[in-house]
Amino acid sequence: MNKCLITGFSGFVARHFIEYLENSGNNCIIKGLDFHNPDFRFDHYKNVKISFEKIDLLSSDQTKYIIHEFQPNHILHLASYSSVAYSWKEPVQSFLNNTNIYLNVLEAVRKLNMGCRILSVGSSEEYGEVYAEDLPLKEYSRLNPTSPYAVARISQEFLSKVYADGYGMDIVLTRSFNHIGTGQKDIFVVSSFAKQIAEIKKSGRKKGVISTGDLQIVRDFLDVRDVVRAYYLLLTQGKKGWSYNVCSGNGHSLQEVVDELASIAGIEISTKLNPALVRPADNRIIIGSNKRICDDLGWQPDISFQQSLKDILKYWELAV
Amino acid sequence: MNKCLITGFSGFVARHFIEYLENSGNNCIIKGLDFHNPDFRFDHYKNVKISFEKIDLLSSDQTKYIIHEFQPNHILHLASYSSVAYSWKEPVQSFLNNTNIYLNVLEAVRKLNMGCRILSVGSSEEYGEVYAEDLPLKEYSRLNPTSPYAVARISQEFLSKVYADGYGMDIVLTRSFNHIGTGQKDIFVVSSFAKQIAEIKKSGRKKGVISTGDLQIVRDFLDVRDVVRAYYLLLTQGKKGWSYNVCSGNGHSLQEVVDELASIAGIEISTKLNPALVRPADNRIIIGSNKRICDDLGWQPDISFQQSLKDILKYWELAV
Numbered sequence: 098m099n100k101c102l103i104t105g106f107s108g109f110v111a112r113h114f115i116e117y118l119e120n121s122g123n124n125c126i127i128k129g130l131d132f133h134n135p136d137f138r139f140d141h142y143k144n145v146k147i148s149f150e151k152i153d154l155l156s157s158d159q160t161k162y163i164i165h166e167f168q169p170n171h172i173l174h175l176a177s178y179s180s181v182a183y184s185w186k187e188p189v190q191s192f193l194n195n196t197n198i199y200l201n202v203l204e205a206v207r208k209l210n211m212g213c214r215i216l217s218v219g220s221s222e223e224y225g226e227v228y229a230e231d232l233p234l235k236e237y238s239r240l241n242p243t244s245p246y247a248v249a250r251i252s253q254e255f256l257s258k259v260y261a262d263g264y265g266m267d268i269v270l271t272r273s274f275n276h277i278g279t280g281q282k283d284i285f286v287v288s289s290f291a292k293q294i295a296e297i298k299k300s301g302r303k304k305g306v307i308s309t310g311d312l313q314i315v316r317d318f319l320d321v322r323d324v325v326r327a328y329y330l331l332l333t334q335g336k337k338g339w340s341y342n343v344c345s346g347n348g349h350s351l352q353e354v355v356d357e358l359a360s361i362a363g364i365e366i367s368t369k370l371n372p373a374l375v376r377p378a379d380n381r382i383i384i385g386s387n388k389r390i391c392d393d394l395g396w397q398p399d400i401s402f403q404q405s406l407k408d409i410l411k412y413w414e415l416a417v
Numbered sequence: 418m419n420k421c422l423i424t425g426f427s428g429f430v431a432r433h434f435i436e437y438l439e440n441s442g443n444n445c446i447i448k449g450l451d452f453h454n455p456d457f458r459f460d461h462y463k464n465v466k467i468s469f470e471k472i473d474l475l476s477s478d479q480t481k482y483i484i485h486e487f488q489p490n491h492i493l494h495l496a497s498y499s500s501v502a503y504s505w506k507e508p509v510q511s512f513l514n515n516t517n518i519y520l521n522v523l524e525a526v527r528k529l530n531m532g533c534r535i536l537s538v539g540s541s542e543e544y545g546e547v548y549a550e551d552l553p554l555k556e557y558s559r560l561n562p563t564s565p566y567a568v569a570r571i572s573q574e575f576l577s578k579v580y581a582d583g584y585g586m587d588i589v590l591t592r593s594f595n596h597i598g599t600g601q602k603d604i605f606v607v608s609s610f611a612k613q614i615a616e617i618k619k620s621g622r623k624k625g626v627i628s629t630g631d632l633q634i635v636r637d638f639l640d641v642r643d644v645v646r647a648y649y650l651l652l653t654q655g656k657k658g659w660s661y662n663v664c665s666g667n668g669h670s671l672q673e674v675v676d677e678l679a680s681i682a683g684i685e686i687s688t689k690l691n692p693a694l695v696r697p698a699d700n701r702i703i704i705g706s707n708k709r710i711c712d713d714l715g716w717q718p719d720i721s722f723q724q725s726l727k728d729i730l731k732y733w734e735l736a737v
Contacts, residue, residue, distance in 0.1 A: 157509065185583065188576075189477065189524050196572070197517070204509050242575050244583065252516070252572040255562050256508075263505065263564065 098171055098333055100126045102164065104202065105175030106149060107131040109280040114173065114325040118145045121329075128167045130154070131176070137280075154198035161205035171332045172215045174202055180284070181222060184246035195249035196256070203260050203268075214267040216332045217257045221274040221317070221344065221383055222247040233317075233386040236272070236340050243380075254340065261338035269335035271328070274344035274385050277405050278321030279412035286310070287318065287409060290355055294362050295413035304365035310374030312352040315382040317344045320400040330394045344385030345398050357406050418491055418653060420446045422484065424522065425495030426469060427451035429600040434493065434645040438465045441649075448487045450474070451496070457600075474518035481525040491652050492535045494522055500604070501542060504566035515569035516576070523580050523588075534587040536652045537577045541594040541637070541664070541703055542567040553637075553706040556592070556660050574660065581658035589655035591648070594664035594705050597725050598641030599732035606630070607638065607729060610675055614682050615733035624685035630694030632672040635702040639665045640720040650714045664705030665718050677726050 098118075103111050106129025118125050119142045129135070129149040139147045152159050154176055164172075177195050178184070184191035199217065206213060224234050225241035242248045254270055261268045277287045290307060297305035327343045335341060359366035390396050418438075423431050426449025438445050439462045449455070449469040459467045474480050474496055484492075497515050498504070504511035519537065526533060544554050545561035562568045574590055581588045597607045610627060617625030647663045655661060679686035710716050 189520055192517075192520055192576075197512070200509055200512055242579060245576070245579055248572060248575040248579055251575060252568060255568040255571060256512075256565070259562060259565055259568055260508075 098123060098125050098329070100167065100169045101171040101173060102128050102130065102167055102169035103173045103175060104130045104154060105177060107133055107135040108175055109278065109282070110175050110276065110321060110325065112137055112280055113278060113321045114328060115139065115142065115145055115147065117322065117325045117329060119143065128163070128169065130163065154201055155193060157201045157204065160201045161208065164202070164205045164211070165209050168211070169213050172202065172206070172213055173328060173332060174199060174215060175218055177218070179220070179246070181244045181246045184244055184249070188245035191245050192249045195246065196252040199253045200256055203256060203266070207260065207264055207266060212267065214269065214332060216328055216335070217253060217268055217270045218328070219254050219270055219272045219340070220247070220250045221272055221342075221385060223250050223254065223272055224383070227380060227383070229382070232382060233346060233384045234342065235386045236342055236389055258338060267337050269331045269337065270340040271331065271343045272340055272385070273324065274317040274319055274342065274383065276321045276324050277318050277409060279408055281321070286351060287354055287406070288413070290358055291406070291409045291413045292417060294358050294364070294366060295410060295417045297366070298362050298364055298414065299417055302364070304367070306367050306369050307355070308371045308374070309351065309355065309368045310371065311379070312355065312368060313350060313381065314379060315348040315350045315384070317346070317348055317384045318402060318405070319343065319345045319398060320405040323398045323400055326399070327390060327396050330396050331390070334394055336393060341390045341393075342385040342387055343390065344387050345402070346385065346387045347402070348382060348384040349402060354406070357403060358410055361407055361410055418443060418445050418649070420487065420489045421491040421493060422448050422450065422487055422489035423493045423495060424450045424474060425497060427453055427455040428495055429598065429602070430495050430596065430641060430645065432457050432600055433598060433641045434648060435459065435462065435465055435467065437642065437645045437649060439463065448483070448489065450483065474521055475513060477521045477524065480521045481528065484522070484525045484531070485529050488531070489533050492522065492526070492533055493648060493652060494519060494535060495538055497538070499540070499566070501564045501566045504564055504569070508565035511565050512569045515566065516572040519573045520576055523576060523586070527580065527584055527586060532587065534589065534652060536648055536655070537573060537588055537590045538648075539574050539590055539592045539660070540567070540570045541592055541705060543570050543574065543592055544703070547700060547703070549702070552702060553666060553704045554662065555706045556662055556709055578658060587657050589651045589657065590660040591651060591663045592660055592705070593644065594637040594639055594662070594703065596641045596644050597638050597729060599728055601641070606671060607674055607726070608733070610678055611726070611729045611733045612737060614678050614684070614686060615730060615737045617686070618682050618684055618734065619737055622684070624687070626687050626689050627675070628691045628694070629671065629675065629688045630691065631699070632675065632688060633670060633701065634699060635668040635670045635704065637664045637666070637668055637704045638722060638725070639663065639718060640725040643718045643720055646719070647710060647716050650716050651710070654714055656713060661710045662705040662707055663710065664707050665722070666705065666707045667722070668702060668704040669722060674726070677723060678730055681727050681730050
């Protein structure tokens with residue numbers, strides 16, 4: 098990898114991806130794109146050389162111009178309005194800022210006739226309503242979307258396949274499950290719990306109450322550092338036109354997340370249900386199979402669930 | 418049905434839908450929308466009262482304004498850039514003028530909190546690459562799109578399901594197979610053959626050569642008059658949130674179409690392959706099952722394949 102364009106550069110996944118490149122000694126030139134400025138510094142790296150441009154990917158002309166100017170070998174397409182809740186409130190904006198922006202990127206690369214590889218980042222939400230017998234979810238499991246966001250992601254995935262098969266473009270796809278890690282916003286569940294517990298700890302109390310949604314929900318959590326390593330491998334070695342689950346293969350209930358964080362913090366935590374945090378029709382259990390990415394790329398999750406939670410709690414203890 | 422909004426009003430399906438309403442004595446108020454003017458008169462009907470407005474459905478404000486002003490009970494959404502070939506040339510425009518325009522219509526109805534029923538017209542192209550053992554195609558058969566147009570139609574369908582299930586909106590869906598009938602443009606295969614044969618007949622020759630694509634291709638052709646009767650039944654009695662194949666259930670090869678038209682015209686026709694008309698990766702055989710619409714709505718195709726071809730040939734004999 099020598100020239101890599103990253104869309105959605107200001108998000109926490111891009112930051113970890115850069116860290117991964119830097120730490121693995123990858124001498125790479127990065128151009129980051131986002132429609133708001135990143136809130137982190139990127140001028141202190143030794144191996145990766147980064148520039149940033151503010152852009153709305155809905156502008157096909159701007160998108161094409163920048164891609165032409167930069168001439169990337171790889172595109173890591175992270176840009177997404179990735180909130181399911183937001184997609185219910187503003188389905189048109191959600192659709193435009195998932196599917197249409199991605200189509201603009203694809204079309205720019207096609208029209209410029211560039212041979213660069215694109216990693217299309219999708220979501221486990223594409224599986225939608227699943228049955229117990231389908232678990233763990235495989236890449237060939239049925240897609241049964243239950244939110245506007247999930248539809249937008251499936252549209253992105255089908256467009257990728259048609260561009261790969263029909264135009265011969267070099268695209269690899271992911272269905273990424275829940276990421277966790279430092280720098281993730283506290284609208285996401287693990288960050289939210291860790292932040293609340295860090296605040297209680299900071300106050301010096303030995304017990305406290307945190308606000309939660311439904312704690313019986315089981316999700317497949319993967320440390321963002323394992324996620325970005327998977328993305329690097331997929332960008333450099335994934336099979337063209339294939340979709341890969343990016344997940345741990347293990348399920349943890351949100352109750353387990355609370356208990357583990359409380360144990361690490363050494364304080365007694367009780368929970369209070371906030372009905373606003375309970376989604377109307379959420380899936381009870383989502384667990385993916387990572388067999389394909391493990392078999393094809395020799396990838397394995399490196400960081401344990403406990404280690405992730407330790408690091409996240411430490412991050413929030415410094416941040417609150 | 419008393420107030421019906423028809424998008425894609427200037428197309429040949431809308432014209433036949435109006436004829437159906439008029440001839441069945443349906444006193445209905447119609448508002449037609451399209452981004453180009455219709456090339457047919459609509460001021461001579463006794464039972465249906467029609468107005469027309471030129472509009473780009475990509476403008477969400479205009480779309481919402483018109484829907485609010487008209488207050489339809491039913492929306493027949495026919496608007497579509499329905500050419501597969503065009504979608505390969507201009508995938509962004511194809512996507513915008515299929516999925517995004519439809520999403521604008523859905524969103525207008527949702528935001529206006531109107532209880533009107535929408536018929537989302539989809540395509541047999543959604544099935545994409547099919548296997549012999551899947552024939553005839555059922556509504557639960559796998560969707561495996563192979564063109565940008567097919568992806569746009571699947572996106573439309575998934576959006577419909579999410580709007581029906583998640584917002585409780587009243588939407589019925591079709592997967593419509595090849596329509597044939599009078600007034601259809603000669604870029605479509607049966608019109609093209611009929612027009613060429615009508616020209617030969619008009620010239621007084623007893624034999625002639627027509628230009629064709631691959632004649633071994635088998636398709637499920639349905640007379641547009643049977644199509645619009647199905648649409649009326651689906652708009653008034655279809656099950657909310659369900660998809661229905663609209664098809665004859667029978668396959669005919671394009672060679673059969675040529676032979677039948679030649680026999681009706683009473684002239685000897687030979688064919689010449691035009692490589693420009695052969696699609697790179699077209700499906701050999703597409704046949705649908707119409708069991709669901711027959712069982713649920715008591716619909717049956719009324720017009721035989723031979724009768725359709727007779728009427729189409731007669732139409733072109735007057736037109737050329």
